[in-house]
Amino acid sequence: xxxxxDGIYKKIGTYTGVIKDAVxxxxxxxxxxxxxxxxxxxxxxxxxxxxxxxxNYEDIKKTLxxxxxxxxxxxxYGSGIRILNQDLWECIISFIISANNNIPRIKKIIxxxxxxYGKELEFMGKKYYTxxxxxxxSKATVQDLRELGLGFRDVRVxxxxxxxxxxxxxxxxxxxITDSNIxxxxxxxxxxxxxxxxxxxxxxxxxxxxxxxxxxxxxxRVMNELYIKAEDxxxxxxxxxxxxxxEKYKNLAGIAQQYLFYWKxxxxxxx
DNA sequence: GTCCAGGGAATCA
DNA sequence: TGATTCCATGGA
Numbered sequence: 001x002x003x004x005x006d007g008i009y010k011k012i013g014t015y016t017g018v019i020k021d022a023v024x025x026x027x028x029x030x031x032x033x034x035x036x037x038x039x040x041x042x043x044x045x046x047x048x049x050x051x052x053x054x055x056n057y058e059d060i061k062k063t064l065x066x067x068x069x070x071x072x073x074x075x076x077y078g079s080g081i082r083i084l085n086q087d088l089w090e091c092i093i094s095f096i097i098s099a100n101n102n103i104p105r106i107k108k109i110i111x112x113x114x115x116x117y118g119k120e121l122e123f124m125g126k127k128y129y130t131x132x133x134x135x136x137x138s139k140a141t142v143q144d145l146r147e148l149g150l151g152f153r154d155v156r157v158x159x160x161x162x163x164x165x166x167x168x169x170x171x172x173x174x175x176x177i178t179d180s181n182i183x184x185x186x187x188x189x190x191x192x193x194x195x196x197x198x199x200x201x202x203x204x205x206x207x208x209x210x211x212x213x214x215x216x217x218x219x220x221r222v223m224n225e226l227y228i229k230a231e232d233x234x235x236x237x238x239x240x241x242x243x244x245x246x247e248k249y250k251n252l253a254g255i256a257q258q259y260l261f262y263w264k265x266x267x268x269x270x271x
Numbered sequence: 272g273t274c275c276a277g278g279g280a281a282t283c284a
Numbered sequence: 285t286g287a288t289t290c291c292a293t294g295g296a
Contacts, residue, residue, distance in 0.1 A: 095277085102276040105294065151292030156279080194279045216277040261277075274296085282289085 011082070012051050018114075019050045020087055021130055023123040038123045052082050064256055067248050070226045071256060074263035081258050083204060088171055089164070090131045091205035096156050096192035098200075105149075112148045113137070138165045156192025163190060180209055195238070203254040213245040213253040222264040 016025045022039030024046060035043040048054060061079070065072045086094075093113075098106050110131070117132035117140060138161050145154035163169050169189050177183045180202065187198040199214035201207065213219075215238045223241045224233040249256040 096279090098276095099278040100276060100291080101278085101293085102295080105276080146292085149293065151294095152279095152290090153292080192279065196278060200277075214277075218277065265277090276293100276295095279291090280289105281291105282287105284285105284287085 011053060011080075012047070018121070018128050018130055019046055021119070022046055023121050023128045025123070038121050038128075050085055052085055055082075057082060060252055060255055064249065064252055064259070067256070071249075071259065074256075074259040077266065078259050078262040081262060083208075083210070083255060083258060085206045085208065086204055087131070088174065088201070088205040088207060089134060091201050092160065092164075092171070092187075092190065092193070093131075093137070093157055095197045095200045095204075096160060096190075097150060097153055099153060099156075099192065099197065101151075101153075109149055116140075116144075116148065134161060134165050137161050153192060159191035160193070174207060180212065183207065183209070203257070210254045211246075211251045213242050213249070213257050215241050216261075218261050218264050219257055222260045226260075 012026060014027045017023070022037055022041065022043070024035065024037040024039065024043055026047060027034055027036075035047070037043050039046065061075050064075060094106070094110060097109055111129075114129040114131050117136045118130040119132075119136075121128045121130065137157075140158070140161075142154050142158045145157055150157060164171055169186060174183060174186060177186065183202060184198050187193050187201055188195075193201070196214050196216055199212045202209040202212045203214060215223075220236055220238070220241060221233055223244065224230055224236050227244060228236055228240070230236050245253045245256070
């Protein structure tokens, strides 16, 4: 038996979706992990990279469990969480769209963008669409984006696409920047990218800065409830939250953020 | 009809 | 720097 493949199945379960230029299906058949899909690259390699399967999350969880009981509880709640290695360009556009928006609508907008400007792939009789490249999305006018339902974010996506296309910000070179502060400064040059979106891009893309701690409304809420305990959570300083996260979670703050975020949101849904 | 959504940017002090 | 306000859209 292939223990690596067995491990992969245990980690990601069944999955069908688009990863970069590929449609990938992972499932278990007769006790074996089977990859199928449409791609000119190795399906298994794509999965290992995308699902961050070479990282030992058990070690990470052991470390974070020692911080305090709250974190331990959140880890128990979302024990299968992994931080994906999402494409940088796709991540930038996705989080610009996320501003003052809700997750179902964010997903729908990205689907519409992919359907109109990405490439069509067919797998098992069903059609899938890749997220458009910079060149592909640069064909869209502000009006085109407005019609896809982006709202006030249309200009931001348009301007950012333009800046990346003409290499005013060269995102290919971002991976070679070691200093996280310089990296953040580069991202902040993009329209629609503020502190929170920049942090999300650094954490959730292939930039993989696991130490950054994006503070959104949910994270502010959970951090206030667990540690700060201010009467009005809206008045809690974001910088104070980031410092607290750095002290407590060190270089794993970003992963802790995900456990805490998921925990608080799911608890709210169940509420 | 009202409120809110994984915020950013412009404006003003 | 820090606080306020507006920004489209759609679902609850």
